Amino acid sequence: MSRRGIAATALAVTAALGLTACGSSDDEGGANTTAAEPVAGGTLKVAFFPDNPQFTCLDPFQTYWIEHRTVIRNVADSLTDQDPKTGEIKPWLAKSWEVSADGKEYTFHLRDGVTFSDGTKLDAAAVKANFDGAQGVVKETGGTAYGASYILGLDHSEVVDPLTVKVVFSAPNSSFLQASSTTNLAIISPDSYKKTAKERCLGQYVGSGAFTLESYKPNELTVLQKRPGYTWGSALSKNTGEAHLDRVEFSYVAEDSVRTGNLVSGAIDISWPRSPITVEDRELIKKSGGVIESRSLPGVASAYYPNASAGHVLSDLKVRQALYKGIDLATYAKTSFGDDYPVVGGAFDNTTPFYASQASKLAYDPDGAIKLLEEAGWKPGEGGYRYKDGKRLTIVFPTSSLSVSSELIQDQLKKVGIELKLDVHPPAELPALYKNGAYDLASSYFTRADPGALQFLLDPKYANSKALATNAAAPETTAKIQALFAKARETTDDAVRKQAYADLQALLIDEGVVFPQYERVQFAGVSKDVHGFAFTSESFLKLNDVWKQQ
């Protein structure tokens, strides 16, 4: 199928699905779109959540931290770009591409005249060097590099001519086209791959982006400089040429209130938190003339995964279904994050391509929950909880921190007689608990604008935690899940993908495999002087159109 064909189908599919971009400001230009012509120059100051304490790494292929990926998006370009509104894949470094009929070969035709910031040419050989380098990292890390899932099944890549590169898979991987648009497969110079993986983590690489990385002091300050002569921005930005801003400074602030205070007092221009900005802080920012931007992070929603293996209370489908009915997701969203916060509607956040809402099956119905528990033999007893054979209906949820939100769910479940035991452990101990199956619910999420992301949680063959994937469903259900993932992965027809992912999303709720908790929304507080704010399709910050009132 031709690229145009795929693109057209993708468009039709996403339109049919009603892919919603959840943004608080309707106009795409972000804050104060009334202002006329962009002004060039100035330094944009952005305050992030603290840098990743577990893994300091700014290398596109190796890193998973949202803030790192935001920095990378602005210094390194990708072969393709993804439209945040439709999920459609658009040209960027590659002006066109073809996918072979068997879905195993992707041929990219590169744009001419693109250079890395060290002056070397971005050609087919450079792209091949990236895929070779990525495969090298996967091998070196024993398969643990984060980017490994983005090139699943990659066999090799080959230079067809100076501007044409062919990527060959041993098995079809329909998620790869979306992967080619991500920061994880952003193209960096071949020389960058001569550095060690550690050196690249500390920012020793160059890309072809609208900004260059001037310095990276982990958890302190990351500085970007405008790249003069940049002319190859993706058409998804209004400004495809040189950036308006001269310089961007990312600082790292741990305290939410301090980040908000800095924004309100004018010390920074954009506050970029990890958890949603509180209702109070949002008011404060709006009062100062600033704007709140928000967009759901596409990919796997924040959700609980059950341990449905034999001997655990959640092995009974009726109990799992009662769990859905016993949790009031609307109240949860409203209480935890504010009135207008989106209510999660399934395994994926609503900005994920092929998202199909299961909201009707997730409605709060305490009477229905009680009925199901009665049918399953759990009778009311001491302390308002339910019992069967003298055993209390207890669901163990290991967590590293207690929060008001998890206590809210605990409270909701108590009303139907289920005890949710919040079992607090240091983060370091959780992996062992999951591995040993010493849990009933485990929570997880994964940011990637492609539903295929979920197979790295739920398909035991590819899952990052084999225990979590294996325990999440009975073997026959797991087989169905694997079949649907395979169907979506192996087709080149978007209509087939759409059907497979729709069936999958329904199955996951019908069989009680995923218990959505909340939609993960990326917030940003933006000063009134900043214009042209934009989210990428994966809800990272895109700076091409951003300019600052001087």
Added chain:
Amino acid sequence: MTRYILGRFAQALGVLWAAYTVTFAVLYLLPSDPIALQLGAAGIETDKLTPAELHTAKARFGLDRPILEQYFSDLWGFLRGDLGESIAKQQSVASLIGDRLAPTLSLSLAAAVVALLAGTALAYLASYVRWRPARLVLTRLPSFGASFPQFFIALVLIQFLSFNLGLLPATGIRGWKSLVMPTITISILVASQLAAVLMRSFDDTLSQPYIVTARAKGLSRAAVQWHHGLRNALLPATTILGVLVGLTVTSSIIAETVFSRNGIGKLAQEAVLAQDVPVVLAIVTLAAAIFVVVNLVVDLLYPLLDPRIVQGQRKEVTI
């Protein structure tokens, strides 16, 4: 005197070795596996890997060796000044600590000096003032200051001095201005503890017979407190000086977090959470070293403040 100093040095080295060894043991006795944690950070559990892949991953961080071998080779490295490689931060521990030491040292030093001056002045004033209500207020101040959470003090300071008045930067490590609020945050607690000890000690000293004698000789109360009271009252306070300097370092974790200062305190917190063993080991040993040096200095200061201390020591030695 030489023997006294040598003895103190040997003791200091012993303390350092013990600190290193205990930390090493604690970190390896923890139920979690650093490699599992490391992979878990990338959303990957060890059960995904084949034994060969797991070995590759472990070897990357030097975690594939037996524990005793790791202990002795790490200790030997330490002795030669090689602190190893951080697991989480992609850097050598020495360069990490080198980067982060200056902001913490400058903060600790500033806080220690401010606390020393403020604490001494408060105690001096409290024991000098005769008017009961004022004295009552002054003597209650230390417990008041010590019971305020530093977190709260820091946020109140930021709210007023940064957000409302715009006088000082709320975050970062740029220039002396960024040092003001963290210094105040830390020194309130430290000064309060120092003042509490000093006040007690002033009370004790000023009720000694030689003070009565000095007064009887016709010296003014001010002169007696300055010349005869202060030096003697300082002795117990000097003893806790080491503890107080240690307190400025531990307090820096809070101050550095709230004020976004990238120092050793924050590094320690991050390293403990990530179970970044080489970094934790180096920081604990470094903190122990600072503690040991301060105590050594205090030990060496005693004889200057009170000559009886060395004389007592000498007598013991000659017996």
